[in-house]
Amino acid sequence: MDLPVAAYLILGMLGLGAQSGYDIKRLVEVSTRHFSTISRAQIYPLLKQLERDRLVTGHAEAQGNRHRRVYALTAEGHATLQHWLRADDPLTLEIRDLGMLKLFFADAVNPADALQIIRAVRARSQRMLSELRQPSEPAARALDEAGRHFPLHTLGFGIAMHEAVIDHCSALEAKLAP
Amino acid sequence: MDLPVAAYLILGMLGLGAQSGYDIKRLVEVSTRHFSTISRAQIYPLLKQLERDRLVTGHAEAQGNRHRRVYALTAEGHATLQHWLRADDPLTLEIRDLGMLKLFFADAVNPADALQIIRAVRARSQRMLSELRQPSEPAARALDEAGRHFPLHTLGFGIAMHEAVIDHCSALEAKLAP
DNA sequence: CAAAGCATGTAAATAGTTACATGATTTA
DNA sequence: TAAATCATGTAACTATTTACATGCTTTG
Numbered sequence: 001m002d003l004p005v006a007a008y009l010i011l012g013m014l015g016l017g018a019q020s021g022y023d024i025k026r027l028v029e030v031s032t033r034h035f036s037t038i039s040r041a042q043i044y045p046l047l048k049q050l051e052r053d054r055l056v057t058g059h060a061e062a063q064g065n066r067h068r069r070v071y072a073l074t075a076e077g078h079a080t081l082q083h084w085l086r087a088d089d090p091l092t093l094e095i096r097d098l099g100m101l102k103l104f105f106a107d108a109v110n111p112a113d114a115l116q117i118i119r120a121v122r123a124r125s126q127r128m129l130s131e132l133r134q135p136s137e138p139a140a141r142a143l144d145e146a147g148r149h150f151p152l153h154t155l156g157f158g159i160a161m162h163e164a165v166i167d168h169c170s171a172l173e174a175k176l177a178p
Numbered sequence: 179m180d181l182p183v184a185a186y187l188i189l190g191m192l193g194l195g196a197q198s199g200y201d202i203k204r205l206v207e208v209s210t211r212h213f214s215t216i217s218r219a220q221i222y223p224l225l226k227q228l229e230r231d232r233l234v235t236g237h238a239e240a241q242g243n244r245h246r247r248v249y250a251l252t253a254e255g256h257a258t259l260q261h262w263l264r265a266d267d268p269l270t271l272e273i274r275d276l277g278m279l280k281l282f283f284a285d286a287v288n289p290a291d292a293l294q295i296i297r298a299v300r301a302r303s304q305r306m307l308s309e310l311r312q313p314s315e316p317a318a319r320a321l322d323e324a325g326r327h328f329p330l331h332t333l334g335f336g337i338a339m340h341e342a343v344i345d346h347c348s349a350l351e352a353k354l355a356p
Numbered sequence: 357c358a359a360a361g362c363a364t365g366t367a368a369a370t371a372g373t374t375a376c377a378t379g380a381t382t383t384a
Numbered sequence: 385t386a387a388a389t390c391a392t393g394t395a396a397c398t399a400t401t402t403a404c405a406t407g408c409t410t411t412g
Contacts, residue, residue, distance in 0.1 A: 004370085005371095006371085008283075012279075012282070012283035012286070020391075021392070022391050031282070032278075035274070035282075036276075037272075037372095038372090039373060039374085041373070041395095042372070042373090044394090063380095065379085065380060065381095067391070067392070068392085069392080081283065081286055082286055084280075085284065085286060085291065086294070091280070091302050092276050093273075093274070093275045093276070094215075094273070095212065095213045095274075096214060097213040097214060097269075098183065098214075098269045098270050098271070099271060100214065101183070103328055104190070104209070104210055104214075104329055105194070105259065105263060106263065107194075107329075108190070108193050108256070108259055108260055108263060113263065113264050116264070120266065124269050128271075147285070149285060150281055150292070151285075153350060154278050154281050156346060157278060157281075157343060164338045164341075165335060168338050172331060182399075198363075199363080215400095217400065218364080218365080219365085219367095219401070219402080220400070220401090222364065222365055223365090223366090241409095242409080243409095
């Protein structure tokens with residue numbers, strides 16, 4: 001039973017209290033978005049597949065006319081998640097960073113334009129940092145108080161990484177500025 | 179003329195001295211791989227497309243029976259690269275990090291298994307750091323001496339980021355270890 | 357002469373996004 | 385009553401990888 005990564009993301013989010021596809025998407029946006037994302041077009045078909053595989057159970061929740069389907073992990077789903085977490089398969093890290101790529105090629109433009117790229121990279125990390133501080137940190141703290149401590153720990157990595165980028169940009173800007 | 183990101187990667191690598199598809203792949207592996215990658219199956223068809231678009235010129239280089247096609251940027255290709263570098267479109271950053279994702283869900287396993295995940299994340303960054311120091315740094319220094327300074331600058335970002343991850347892992351391990 | 361490295365390409369599959377499409381409920 | 389939020393889904397497209405397929409040249 002080899003599942004795509006997105007399936008483990010779904011399983012994990014259900015384990016953290018998400019109940020619907022919509023919930024999963026919302027939680028991803030405030031918590032894992034900076035290192036792992038998923039789109040609606042992946043979530044809904046995957047939830048159906050996971051239900052067929054009996055890793056989750058789904059029930060239509062009738063609230064007036066609004067349709068919402070709530071899901072929960074089965075014992076097997078929980079075991080599958082744990083098995084994946086414990087497996088020592090390679091922890092692939094893929095980064096697609098247009099900022100770094102432009103900076104890498106910045107010798108092809110004049111120094112003023114290169115400086116603009118660095119500033120844009122710094123601004124981007126500052127924006128991400130403020131997102132991490134604003135919707136992400138309170139969400140992680142809420143989970144922390146509910147006994148789930150690792151979301152807050154991973155948040156710390158994101159903050160540290162963007163701070164490192166910002167420091168590096170400032171140093172480079174100082175070195176290259178006219 | 180809106181090109182896929184991979185096309186700019188090719189254009190940029192030709193600007194840095196790569197001559198063939200094979201060269202491009204090799205250079206990517208030692209330099210941008212940590213923030214931007216490309217596969218052979220993308221390179222060869224894209225080179226043909228770029229030639230049709232007159233952004234590069236290609237010539238078969240006859241060396242005995244081995245076939246090699248050497249490419250060079252046209253003036254238009256160089257201008258296209260510069261235009262992209264100067265454009266202020268969003269500098270998207272996409273990360274898919276299985277290590278962080280597992281860590282995020284680590285409340286679902288026991289503390290010993292969670293610790294294993296942190297150690298694996300640290301080991302991975304150490305491995306990447308040593309790759310950055312081993313084939314990447316000498317390659318970046320060679321470019322630096324040839325007047326291309328930005329590859330060495332971007333290398334610094336990669337090193338700083340992985341060092342930040344390693345420090346963070348050590349701190350977390352100390353906090354959680356029995 | 358075997359292994360490593362040089363060199364190019366395609367087909368099929370998988371992964372992932374964007375746009376399309378709809379409609380209910382709550383809040384300002 | 386309009387806007388925001390809740391809620392689910394599919395079709396088409398784009399991007400990317402993996403596996404297949406081949407053959408020359410240099411070095412040990």
